[in-house]
Amino acid sequence: MEISIHGDGIRISESLDNYTRSRIDKLDRYLPNIAHVGVELAIIRTHRGADIAIAQITVQHARGAILRAEERMNIENRDTIRFAVNKAVDKLHRQIDRFKSKRRSKNQRVRDRYRATMAELDIAEDVPQYDLPEPEAAEPEDILRRKQVELIPMNEDEAIEQLELLDHNFYMFMNADTTQVNVLYRRENGGYGILVPQ
Numbered sequence: 001m002e003i004s005i006h007g008d009g010i011r012i013s014e015s016l017d018n019y020t021r022s023r024i025d026k027l028d029r030y031l032p033n034i035a036h037v038g039v040e041l042a043i044i045r046t047h048r049g050a051d052i053a054i055a056q057i058t059v060q061h062a063r064g065a066i067l068r069a070e071e072r073m074n075i076e077n078r079d080t081i082r083f084a085v086n087k088a089v090d091k092l093h094r095q096i097d098r099f100k101s102k103r104r105s106k107n108q109r110v111r112d113r114y115r116a117t118m119a120e121l122d123i124a125e126d127v128p129q130y131d132l133p134e135p136e137a138a139e140p141e142d143i144l145r146r147k148q149v150e151l152i153p154m155n156e157d158e159a160i161e162q163l164e165l166l167d168h169n170f171y172m173f174m175n176a177d178t179t180q181v182n183v184l185y186r187r188e189n190g191g192y193g194i195l196v197p198q
Contacts (some may be wrong), residue, residue: 001027001034008042010081016041019082023089024057031096033062041081050074055084057092064152067095068166099165151181159184160192 003024005012020039028034042054056070069091071084151174154162163171163184170185183195 001025002036003039004036005039005041008040009045010041010043012041016081020085023085027059027089027092027096030093031059031061031099034059035062036060039085041085043075043081050076053081053084055081055088057085057088059092061099065099065165066162067092067099069095095165095167098167153179156182156184156194163192 003021005017005020020041024037024039027037037060038058040054040056040058042056044052044054046052051074053073053075054070056068059067061067069088071087071091073080073084073087075081149172151172153174153176155176159171159173159175159182162173163186170183172181172183174180175182178196180197182197185193185195187193
């Protein structure tokens, strides 16, 4: 499992690097066949209120599924970024549980790509269970982050599976059938919608 750690507005000290790797190293015990884990740590300086610490962890499974967790916290002391890493890892544990659970899909290829295999389940340990309070959201302030996204060609069923794995409200993807960028979103009254460029 390859791990890369990057900082934005924060120096990644050897101590912080070692701490983050110690938390990430355990993920493949719960989900075998992780190809790459990318960690982005950031400090956002705000003009109003407390600065914000952000820890985002992206897990790329060998078969192409992507799990991602992000934690934003108002900075209270120098350990806030480590606490944000802990919370992001805990969120990943919940996503790994979803990935390992059996879900039905009409499309066999989609089901196989976004669900753990029996061989992986046999060697995987159970994810630790935590009872964590939901964090308070940081105050929105203009655009705090601009991110480049790798668009992987997939069909709509695969995009739904990826949205469910990430537990997001929307997901941008390259539609393999039309070669256009689409945005899949979760509708408030249930089901999904897709935004298609004109």
